[in-house]
Amino acid sequence: xxxxxxxxxxxxxxxxxxxxxxxxxxxxxxxxxxxxxxxxxxxxxxxxxxxxxxxxxxxxxxxxxxxxxxxxxxxxxxxxxxxxxxxxxxxxxxxxxxxxx
Amino acid sequence: xxxxxxxxxxxxxxxxxxxxxxxxxxxxxxxxxxxxxxxxxxxxxxxxxxxxxxxxxxxxxxxxxxxxxxxxxxxxxxxxxxxxxxxxxxxxxxxxxxxxxxxxxxxxxxxxxxxxxxxxxxxxxxxxxxxxxxxxxxxxxxxxxxxxxxxxxxxxxxxxxxxxxxxxxxxxxxxxxxxxxxxxxxxxxxxxxxxxxxxxxxxxxxxxxxxxxxxxxxxxxxxxxxx
Numbered sequence: 377x378x379x380x381x382x383x384x385x386x387x388x389x390x391x392x393x394x395x396x397x398x399x400x401x402x403x404x405x406x407x408x409x410x411x412x413x414x415x416x417x418x419x420x421x422x423x424x425x426x427x428x429x430x431x432x433x434x435x436x437x438x439x440x441x442x443x444x445x446x447x448x449x450x451x452x453x454x455x456x457x458x459x460x461x462x463x464x465x466x467x468x469x470x471x472x473x474x475x476x477x
Numbered sequence: 478x479x480x481x482x483x484x485x486x487x488x489x490x491x492x493x494x495x496x497x498x499x500x501x502x503x504x505x506x507x508x509x510x511x512x513x514x515x516x517x518x519x520x521x522x523x524x525x526x527x528x529x530x531x532x533x534x535x536x537x538x539x540x541x542x543x544x545x546x547x548x549x550x551x552x553x554x555x556x557x558x559x560x561x562x563x564x565x566x567x568x569x570x571x572x573x574x575x576x577x578x579x580x581x582x583x584x585x586x587x588x589x590x591x592x593x594x595x596x597x598x599x600x601x602x603x604x605x606x607x608x609x610x611x612x613x614x615x616x617x618x619x620x621x622x623x624x625x626x627x628x629x630x631x632x633x634x635x636x637x638x639x640x641x642x643x644x645x646x647x648x649x650x651x652x653x654x655x656x657x658x659x660x661x662x663x664x665x666x667x668x669x670x671x672x673x674x675x676x677x678x679x680x681x682x683x684x685x686x687x688x689x690x691x692x693x694x695x696x697x698x699x700x701x702x703x704x
Binding site for chain 1: 524532536544645646649663670676
């Protein structure tokens with residue numbers, strides 16, 4: 377697979393750069409409110425995207441398969457406030473079971 | 478000799494440890510999933526040690542595992558890391574002028590340390606909250622990653638549904654962001670864009686492009702404050 381050290385190294389450098397940018401470089405100067413708000417919304421947008429893209433696409437086509445049921449189980453488990461590891465195991469196990477059938 | 482913790486410090490330390498324990502379990506999942514996605518044990522551990530920001534690490538791994546390019550994986554990982562910059566801004570006033578200390582502390586500026594520190598009311602407790610959380614969480618995050626990565630090597634990702642394991646982890650990370658209406662709008666738009674764009678863009682890019690959803694999400698609140 378094309379997992380590479382390039383990714384590991386650049387992600388590490390980039391992640392630290394962001395942390396330092398706010399903390400050391402910008403310091404106590406204020407960021408425009410709208411910009412701060414936009415940055416704080418990134419996780420919501422990207423996590424939503426990763427959930428749906430990861431479930432309903434296969435390479436470049438739209439697909440509905442066993443993963444959709446796994447997602448449903450994950451949503452119900454998270455909604456019932458089950459611990460993270462239980463949510464992950466339930467969703468993976470459901471999908472594995474359906475794939476084995 | 479008995480080691481005594483002052484009464485007002487105890488709840489801070491207790492919640493820092495509880496939080497770190499939960500994060501350690503999350504790291505275990507990350508380790509298993511990352512190795513399943515094709516990373517080596519060393520690469521997985523290096524990410525947890527040096528990048529040290531959960532959602533970014535996860536997204537980069539899952540984009541690569543689904544056949545996305547390294548640039549797309551890096552792009553989404555960095556977008557997710559950008560919020561730590563905002564946390565840095567929020568925490569900056571709590572820290573002294575020493576540049577060395579700031580450079581060190583910066584590595585630990587993440588969701589959990591920010592939440593713990595800003596929840597305290599006086600400077601002494603704020604400092605204790607930040608450093609206790611930072612040290613405990615960093616240790617358990619890396620320990621969990623290592624154990625997960627070693628265990629993960631013996632598992633075939635597709636057979637055991639690990640791809641959906643990733644998705645399930647994202648769901649739990651997404652939940653706190655759905656408390657505000659802006660967060661819900663951004664999540665819904667991001668989700669829609671990521672699927673609708675899939676047939677037209679190379680793998681991985683629809684996730685990056687869904688970052689545009691933040692501009693839809695941020696509008697209504699501006700309108701509300703103006704009114």
